[in-house]
Amino acid sequence: MKIIHLTDTHFGYTGQKIYQRSPQHALTKAVESINREHSDAEMVVITGDLAHAGHPEAYTNLQSTLSKLDIPYHLVIGNHDHRPTLAETFGNFEFDENGFAQKVIQTERGVFILLDTVKEGTHAGTYCEQRFQWLKQQIDSANGQPVYLFMHHAPFDTGIPAMDAISLDKAHGEQLGNLLDQYSNIKHLFFGHYHRPIAGQWRGIAFSTLRSMNHQVRLDLNDEKMIQGNFEEPQYCVVLLENDRTLIHYHDYMHESEEFEIGSPFVAHI
Ligand SMILES: [Fe+2]
Incomplete structure (x- = not known):
């Protein structure tokens, strides 16, 4: 089964540039690329920071852009999002019974569980007891099927200290690890941020994340005080979920480098 993982669309109001860039342009190109090259994918999952500042028009613009997709899409909420505005302006957005932006998707390959790690008023993430109870119920209900988790914040340090300062609350990350340790069917953790x-x-759980649709975080394993950015190309992941493996292809779909034929794999070389 093929799915597409993309993240951090950071949409603004109409015409708004985010760090002098247009996330709407990048996502429009991504939608065109997905429709052209991967319309056989089951779905797109976007792991949060849907809007840059939770502006109502950002969500209507995002919905309009995503409506051009030929395949279904599902959304995770991130620290730049505003849950009430999302609920008011993004039609058909699903919430759990406690009002968190969490849901379960049953697929032919297993169960996708989309988590809400947002803590209002901070860029860091949290996972409260209500959400933990919901998650445990969903994993139990999966009844041993493969489970794939999607969330915005990672529940562990990534080695980029300025970002790790705003990851999931350390105690909740540990609590999540202790919960997941009780199961052998958690196959992969996809996140954004x-x-x-x-x-x-x-x-023991495989994980992956990727670049955003707009501005990127520079590889800086030392700076604790400032998140360093750059404009490496946006990308999306083509994810192949098989019985015996998970394959993730990073696609820098906006690259403009020359394309050429390297050579046939069936021609012997001396
Ligand atoms: Fe982000």
């Missing part, structure tokens, strides 16, 4: 391609494993 870091505006960089990062992959690895945490407590």
Whole structure:
């Protein structure tokens, strides 16, 4: 099964540039690329920071842009989002019974669980007892099927200290790890927030994240006081979920470098 993971669209009001860039332009190009190259994907999942400042028009602009997709899409909320404005302006947005932007998607490959890690008034993330109870219920209800988690904040340090200062609350990250340790069917953790391609494993669970649709976080493993940025190209991930493996292809879909034929794999070389 193929899905598309993209993140941090950071939409603004109509015509608004974010750090002198247009996230709407980048997402429009991503939608065109996905429709052209990956219309066989089951869905797109966007892991948060849908809007840059939670502006109502940002959500209507995002909905309008995503309506051009030929395949379904699902949204996770991030620290730049505003839950009430999202609820008011983004038609059909789903919330759990406690009002958090969480939901479960049953797929042919297993269960996707989309988490809400937003803590109002801060860029850092949280996961309260109500949300933990909901998550445990959903994993139990999966009944051993493969589970894929999607969230905005990572529940662990990534080694970029200025970003780790605004990751999921450390105690809640530990609590999440302790919960997931009780299950053997958690296959992968997809997240956003870091505006960089990062992959690895945490407590035995594979994870990945990627660049945003607009501005990126520079690879700086030392600066604790300032989040350093740059304008590396936006990307999206083409994710292939198989019985025995998960494959993630990072696609810098806006690159303008020359394309050429390297050579046939069927021609022997001396
Ligand atoms: Fe972001």
